[in-house]
Amino acid sequence: MQAHRQTQPNNELTFKRAANSTLVVRLAGDWHLRHGLPSSDLVAKQLDTDPRPAKLTFDAADLRDWDSGLLTFLIGVSELCHKRKLPADWSPLPEGVRSLIQLAEAVPEKTGARAEVSHTSFIEELGHEAISYAKGLDDFLRFVGEVAISFARLAVGKARFRRVDLMIVIQDCGASAFGIVTLVTFLVGIILAFEGAVQLQQFGASIFVADLVGISMTRDMGAMMTAIIMAGRTGAAFAAQLGSMKVTQEIDALTTMGVSPLEFLVLPRVLALFLMIPLLCIYADCLGVAGGAFVSATMLHIPLGMYLRETKAAVTLTDIFGGVFKAAVYGIIIAVAGCLRGFQCGNSSSAVGDAATEAVVTGIVYVIVACGIFAFIFNVLGI
Template sequence: MREWAQYSVEEAGGRATVIVTGPLLVSSIGKLDPELRDYSESVQTIDISGAHPIDTVGAWIIHRFAERTGADIVGASEQAEVLIEAVEEASSDAEIAPPRPHSLGDISENVGIKVVEFFSGVKSSIGFLGAVLMSALGLVLHPRRFRMKALVRQMEQVGVSSLPIIGLMSFLIGIVIAQQGAVQLQQFGAETLTVNLVGRITLRELGVLMTAIMVAGRSGSAFAAQLGTMKLTEEIDAMRTIGVSPMEALIIPRILASVLMMPLLGFYASIVAIVGGAVIGELMLGIPFWTFLARVQEVVPIYDFWVGMVKAPMFGLIIAMAGCYQGMQVKGNAEEVGLRTTAAVVQAIFMVIVLDAFFAVFFTEIGWA
């Protein structure tokens, strides 16, 4: 049975003494602590000769009680004296939760800090882009320095390794588009237009867009985490020390891999989504599978394909730039890796959607609607 620390009060000659007995340990002081907090009577002496053993938590409880009441501690063993002295030296009167006034000045200050950080980030991003362009120019002038093995490795990571998840996602998206489109078009007796809907929206928009979002979450985050970890472990500094350019060895292969693989992944995702739509077409609409695919070739204009292929490398560039930039900004501690990885994914997805909206307006204006 657990023994709890407890106290009693003795009065003699107008002086009150609080006698503490039992083990003053973190596991046995749970009942004594609130009782001493609530004790409001006058006390001149605290006797802890019957309190043993004692740990740092017990010493802090006794010291806090003595400091609040102004009483003297007597009967302390050698161990208790050492612990109480250590607790007394480390004590502070600072507030546990400092007040945080919410005033208009604080709001203005925070807004100003965010604005300064924004422009500082823009300046840093432009500097990073310039460094990438200079490194790319150096590789063009000195092609022997280009690391083909690193490029192939990154193409495998960005492209080949992501085929299963992108294929599954695209197949399900094709099923959803076809099913929901068929339900709505059946109300107007135009369910055969489901072929047009699936073919055009996947080749033109959703195939490339959803692929970009998946690549941002998968490869963009990996770029940021890998480079951020290398920054923390000083591997990038070591590369510079031995004369290896981190831009040429780490950044350029990742950017090129993303730019080269995004069109292929986008086309692959569109085809798989159309196959998913064809499956639903045969099950729900009675359109034979091969007839659905043949009809897609007739109703989807070729410029829809080129719209998707034009956007894909731009999306890949944005994703790789965001991931590599955020990874190279890591400094301080491991928490920064997580924060920068999150920022890379959020920025990449946001910029992809913004650029997609810009392309939608642009292609509409030139007649590719």
């Protein structure tokens, strides 16, 4: 019989070779995570040492206190035995340890449950991310197509959803969002006016602050700031709501009953945001102009009437309707992104939070991309 010893401050791991080619793993002392535990790789070395053992057993006579660290070690030993098709005798271990090991072996480990260290190069990771973004865009466009089909069914009166749900979402997307839209857009108007005033005062052209704020808010900033607010507020809410319904299998229940989840759940949300964001955009434009007027009156001492007349002369209906049109498109993007991430949500509670985060990121990124595309198109058309 040969013995090999591996000790830690509070535990001891010893290997013995019995005459019948059995490897005896002796466990002694206190096996606690806080004290540091031996690795199962030590057992692997003994299993691969010639002559290789025909069986593995344990000696736990001197084993005292233990916690999950011992179980982790033993499960690692169990995996080594399974890989080598080596029989193991667990009977010498305490009854509680044996029961927990049997439970761990009875429930198979989920694929991907363990974090794996990536050894890919930067170029490979960049390629994987590019493919991932391309696939995400493909999924988004497919979902947009399905939503368009639902709108076509709505146009011919065949879409199935509850009108009361539409009214509830409209209230949530509209009246309930007035507070945050008021605060943010008023402050944006103040910031634009202040930054412009600092520069324009040098040339004695302070009155043109009204032009700067009015055109900026109506053409782009009003629609974009409203969209970003709604992406963080409403888009995340859509993803969380639909994600929770997927976790609780309510979406599956609708499908089982023959009701299209896309029409029943997604259509009211997209329609509500499509209708309400243009109204919020107009409201945001007014608040932005009010913020500019506040700075002009307090810092530049420009009378309110003069400021409003300059704003009226600078801002055209094309600017206003262009911003409203952008806001309507942004509303569709935000609603589709939120609902898509909700439908893609996993089946755990943490996945709901991840879906909400992804909805906000996707909505804001696509809104900014759409804003850039609109800027190019409007410039080409001379609008």
